[in-house]
Amino acid sequence: MSQHDLIVIGASPAGLQTASVVAENGFNVKILEKRKNFTENPRPADTSFYGLFRHMGFEPSEKYIEHKLKGMKITSPKNTTIEINTPGFAIDREKFDQHYLDKAIDKGSEVEMDIQARDIKVDDRVHIKTEKQEFKSKCVVIASGTTDSLVRSLDLKTMRYPEDLASSVQVELKNLNIPESHFHYYLGKEVSPGWKATVSPKGDGRASIGSFVRNADPHKYLNRFLDREMFSEAEIIRKQEGEDQIITIPSQLVSDRIMVVGGAAGQAGIPFAMAAGKLSGEVAVRALEQNNLRKESLMEYQDRWRKKYLKYYRLARFSLKTIEKMTDEELDEVMKSIKHINLTRELENQRWPALTGLKIGLKAITKNPRLIGLTKKIF
Secondary structure (H helix, E strand, O other): OEEEEEEEEOOOHHHHHHHHHHHHOOOOEEEEEOOOOOOOOOOOOOEEEHHHHHHOOOOOOOOOEEEEEOEEEEEOOOOOEEEEOOOEEEEOHHHHHHHHHHHHHHOOOEEEEOOOEEEEEEOOOEEEEEOOOEEEEEEEEEOOOOOOHHHHHOOOOOEOOHHHOEEEEEEEEEOOOOOOOEEEEEOOOOOOOOOEEEEEEEEOOEEEEEEEEOOOOHHHHHHHHHOOHHHOOOEEEEEEEEEEOOOOOEOOOEEOOEEEOHHHHOOOOHHHHHHHHHHHHHHHHHHHHHOOOOHHHHHHHHHHHHHHHHHHHHHHHHHHHHHHHOOHHHHHHHHHHHOOOOHHHHOOOOOOHHHHHHHHHHHHHHHOOOHHHHHHHHO
16 A cells, blocks of 8 residues: 555646645655546636736746737627737646646655555545555545535535536647637637637637636537637547536535635636645645644645635626526627726735725726616626
8 A cells, every 4th residue: 555645636737836835844755646648638717817817826838828919808609809908828738737747856755657546534544445456545636626426525615606606628639720828718608608709819820719608508609609600621630528616605614624726626726726736735734744634734724825815716606696697689789888998907915805896896886777677686
């Protein structure tokens, strides 16, 4: 039986941050990843923004950036488009995941690919059974994605609203003739009920096209979206499926000797998940040094996470639930009202996102007093 100080289940962006922090502090860390390599079933999330990465404490690497973006555009159901010029980048997910795995190994982590945790039991250690062998560890961090059965077996409700989990399907296309300067969101019930359709340019006529929906079939809406003229000559390179936890709200993140990070914890967004992984690593180091891995000790991770990051997820849920109550015509009217607000400048204030959102809303109402009636409907 293999014994370790910490086992990380899942070589996700969050899990790899945890492994790096703990291994760097001299502890014995093992990473278990069910994929044979990162070419197998790469994750759909493949676009982010420099400001967001840096706000979360990370510097993006040129090693995995395959195309740079000037910002993002958001298009309403009636084709009103808002432009936000915050620099971003398209990610090569295979290179991205390998980059952070290499960093975890450089810090001292061991990794085993093509191995899946099948069962987990907790007593004075954590026992993990796989199809190959059994592992024992003082502490385990589960970072293996939204649908992992291990979390359910531990009776942890990591998401407050699991029924609001979005389903996604994404294809990578080539032979495209589209503008490549901005990441593009499309909103509306006819396009993507419950969330968004996306176009993420990757340069050289390539882009990833995604459908993210709630309580609907993402394949249906992706196929409808791909019928647009701009995709008429494109060819599909590959297809990916996944989930988006954007409004599920992380809830129970710890139990005795266990912490949960990333998608399994409802922590949507690559840099947010990485920040959570780093935070869980810091708590694991302290708990291992004190030899106190009970739930009460590990609650530091959950408490610190809530204090720093819960506000972003609450704002996301409020925003999407607000859009959900609107008709497509009402959503278009709102977007027309904020089209001429300098959103690039307003959104630079990431410390107080709720206040920023309120300020934008008040400016929109000033420009279009008819929105007062819509606020009554929403609230």
